Amino acid sequence: MENAKYPELKGKTALVTGGSRGIGMSIVRGLIDQGCNVGINHRKNVGKSGAQAKELIEYAESKGQKAWSLIADIQSEKEIGRMFKKFTEECSPTLDYLILNAGSTIFKNFMEISGRELRSLAEINIFSNVHCVQSALPLFQPGASVVCISSTGTRKVLPGYPLGIMKSALEELVRYLDFELHEKNLRVNGICAGLTNTDTFQVLRDSMPEIAAAVTMGNRNVLLEPEEVADIVNFLCSQSSRAIQGNVLLADRGLTLN
Numbered sequence: 001m002e003n004a005k006y007p008e009l010k011g012k013t014a015l016v017t018g019g020s021r022g023i024g025m026s027i028v029r030g031l032i033d034q035g036c037n038v039g040i041n042h043r044k045n046v047g048k049s050g051a052q053a054k055e056l057i058e059y060a061e062s063k064g065q066k067a068w069s070l071i072a073d074i075q076s077e078k079e080i081g082r083m084f085k086k087f088t089e090e091c092s093p094t095l096d097y098l099i100l101n102a103g104s105t106i107f108k109n110f111m112e113i114s115g116r117e118l119r120s121l122a123e124i125n126i127f128s129n130v131h132c133v134q135s136a137l138p139l140f141q142p143g144a145s146v147v148c149i150s151s152t153g154t155r156k157v158l159p160g161y162p163l164g165i166m167k168s169a170l171e172e173l174v175r176y177l178d179f180e181l182h183e184k185n186l187r188v189n190g191i192c193a194g195l196t197n198t199d200t201f202q203v204l205r206d207s208m209p210e211i212a213a214a215v216t217m218g219n220r221n222v223l224l225e226p227e228e229v230a231d232i233v234n235f236l237c238s239q240s241s242r243a244i245q246g247n248v249l250l251a252d253r254g255l256t257l258n
């Protein structure tokens, strides 16, 4: 385990939503590097998503560990239920780390958004995370951690980026869940990540030119690599972060300083 920084993660089981691409993919790889067996949730079993999930499974196997593909659209409560049933029956009866990373947005101002789009945003980015924690609750082991991935749309108004208010709700959910679940001996934390170099970032940059301009702030390169977020996830799962409870760590390379 050449990269294992946190030996207590070895042999533990994790599930990462949206784990086949971007930040989620790096989180899965990072947890495998710490010795975890990992469930990889994704929507599509084809194209880049399918191919990368397969690569991650092979990567885990090359280290004598396991990773499993768990196809489910987390917008659907039913599919979340089916995913956890499959996870329990075919992968592991217990869970140590739940990483709530999947999320998506449209790019529209609030005055242009339809009721259906608004509900869909809430379902994917907030309700799904509540449903995942509810489903995972019977599986959690003492000392388990939940980590939610938020974004800096919570710190700065980004016009045309309605995900910002969903992520604000998610950050508040972190506090409420940690408070509610503390007696189960588990911690809930979040990471508010700055601009991160993923497929979504490329779309974001094309839809919102001001984002492209924001990447360089003077001498400061504010573009995170997904591995930097994955490193913080490992830390939040580890005992080194045991004092951090119900908190959201800002990791934005200084993007929101001014």
Ligand SMILES: NC(=O)c1ccc[n+]([C@@H]2O[C@H](COP(=O)([O-])OP(=O)(O)OC[C@H]3O[C@@H](n4cnc5c(N)ncnc54)[C@H](OP(=O)(O)O)[C@@H]3O)[C@@H](O)[C@H]2O)c1
Pocket: 017, 018, 019, 020, 021, 022, 023, 024, 041, 042, 043, 044, 045, 049, 050, 072, 073, 074, 075, 101, 102, 103, 104, 124, 149, 150, 151, 152, 192, 193, 194, 195, 196, 197, 198, 199, 200, 201
């Ligand atoms: N990129 C950034 O600049 C940035 C910054 C801060 C925070 N974040 C947050 O980090 C998270 C990941 O972003 P990313 O940029 O890494 O995204 P990404 O590269 O587009 O990857 C998204 C991943 O989530 C999966 N996914 C999307 N919708 C899903 C759904 N409804 N059900 C299940 N899986 C779903 C995708 O699987 P399929 O391909 O199979 O659909 C894929 O594995 C998001 O919550 C995002 O808001 C991103």
